[in-house]
Amino acid sequence: MRNNSIKQWLSLLVIATMSIACFGYEKAVREFKEFNSASLDGKVIFLDGTNGYYHFKLDNDPKKYGCRPVSADNFGISFDEVAMGNNLKKMPYADTLIVIKKSRTYKYVFKKFEDQEKN
Amino acid sequence: MFNKSGSVNLKADENRLSMEGTSNEFNWILRGPEASIYPIWTTTTNVITGGASGFSINVGGATYLGPVSEINRSIVETKFREGGVGTYVSVPFAVGFSATGGYTPGTNGAPGIISGSLSFDPLAGEIGDVPVPKYGVSFSNTYKVKDFKPESNEK
Numbered sequence: 001m002r003n004n005s006i007k008q009w010l011s012l013l014v015i016a017t018m019s020i021a022c023f024g025y026e027k028a029v030r031e032f033k034e035f036n037s038a039s040l041d042g043k044v045i046f047l048d049g050t051n052g053y054y055h056f057k058l059d060n061d062p063k064k065y066g067c068r069p070v071s072a073d074n075f076g077i078s079f080d081e082v083a084m085g086n087n088l089k090k091m092p093y094a095d096t097l098i099v100i101k102k103s104r105t106y107k108y109v110f111k112k113f114e115d116q117e118k119n
Numbered sequence: 120m121f122n123k124s125g126s127v128n129l130k131a132d133e134n135r136l137s138m139e140g141t142s143n144e145f146n147w148i149l150r151g152p153e154a155s156i157y158p159i160w161t162t163t164t165n166v167i168t169g170g171a172s173g174f175s176i177n178v179g180g181a182t183y184l185g186p187v188s189e190i191n192r193s194i195v196e197t198k199f200r201e202g203g204v205g206t207y208v209s210v211p212f213a214v215g216f217s218a219t220g221g222y223t224p225g226t227n228g229a230p231g232i233i234s235g236s237l238s239f240d241p242l243a244g245e246i247g248d249v250p251v252p253k254y255g256v257s258f259s260n261t262y263k264v265k266d267f268k269p270e271s272n273e274k
Contacts, residue, residue: 028228050201052194053227066227070191076153077270078192080263104270111189113228 028053029113031066036112038065040090040097044083054079058088069108072096082106141165143264144177151190157268161195163261179219179236185229192268194232197261201226205257215240221257 042058049055055066069079082101090097099106145158183190197205207221221234 024226025228031227048198049193050196050198051226051229051232052189052191053201053229054193068189068191068227068229070189071152075270076155077268078153078266080193081266081268081270101270111228 025113028066032111032113034063035065035067035110037092038063038090039092040065040088042088044086044088044099047080047084049080054083056083056088067097068111069097070110071106072109073105073107075104075106077106079108144261146195148190148192148194150187152188153190153192153268155192155268157266159192159195159266159268160264161261162264163259165257165259174242175238175240177219177236177238179234181232181234184231184233185225189229192266193263195261196263197223197226197259199258199260205259207253207255207257209238209253215242 038061040058040061042060044056045059046057046064047054052070053066053068055064057064071077071079079099082099086099086101088097088099095109095112097108097110099108142163144161144163146161147156147158148154183194205221205223207219209217209219211217217238217240219236219238221236223232223234225231
């Protein structure tokens with residue numbers, strides 16, 4: 001009886017994990033395509049992060065963008081520590097985005113998803 | 120879906136779910152471009168409340184299963200609504216002491232995180248806690264309270 005409940009629980013866990021992974025990957029690829037092709041130049045007015053992935057909005061753009069930025073300069077400061085309320089810039093298909101805070105420029109690279117790399 | 124499976128576990132055996140309420144942690148990011156000796160203070164709140172409560176001290180580590188170059192300091196944050204659901208197995212090996220291993224599936228296209236920790240519960244012997252292995256799913260949100268890394272410090 002107990003073994004059966006463990007098996008049921010494990011089965012449910014495997015299904016749930018795979019569903020999260022598949023849905024999450026597709027969503028991230030979709031969001032990356034939009035983010036990668038966008039020309040961004042505005043003040044960050046919304047920021048939400050989880051597991052190293054951020055969603056953000058700019059004051060001059062109604063879209064919500066998603067990406068996984070990692071520091072690419074000598075500061076090594078987390079994106080959420082500098083982005084909120086400050087200017088963010090990125091050219092279309094650029095491999096780096098920059099955040100300007102108090103005259104300092106912070107650079108971030110971001111994870112590129114396979115589907116987009118092939119193009 | 121996750122709430123339902125959590126409720127089933129709760130009814131079967133309250134000890135299977137980690138429901139201590141809120142916990143505070145200091146995390147060090149030791150690899151990747153944003154690695155630092157300065158810690159990040161986080162607080163974890165369980166989505167499902169109730170059940171067992173207690174106090175314990177935990178020391179452990181975690182490994183991101185993706186490339187080191189993808190590790191940033193926000194990796195310590197998790198959100199239940201974004202799919203941040205963790206699983207764990209906890210095995211007691213002495214009165215008040217237990218070893219816990221866990222796996223958190225990746226969200227937003229990222230690989231998962233495996234973790235391990237040693238826990239000490241000073242009240243375990245006094246309240247007659249039965250030393251049996253526990254396993255389950257944790258439904259929680261982890262938020263950054265403060266990142267102690269100074270913005271002006273260059274490497």
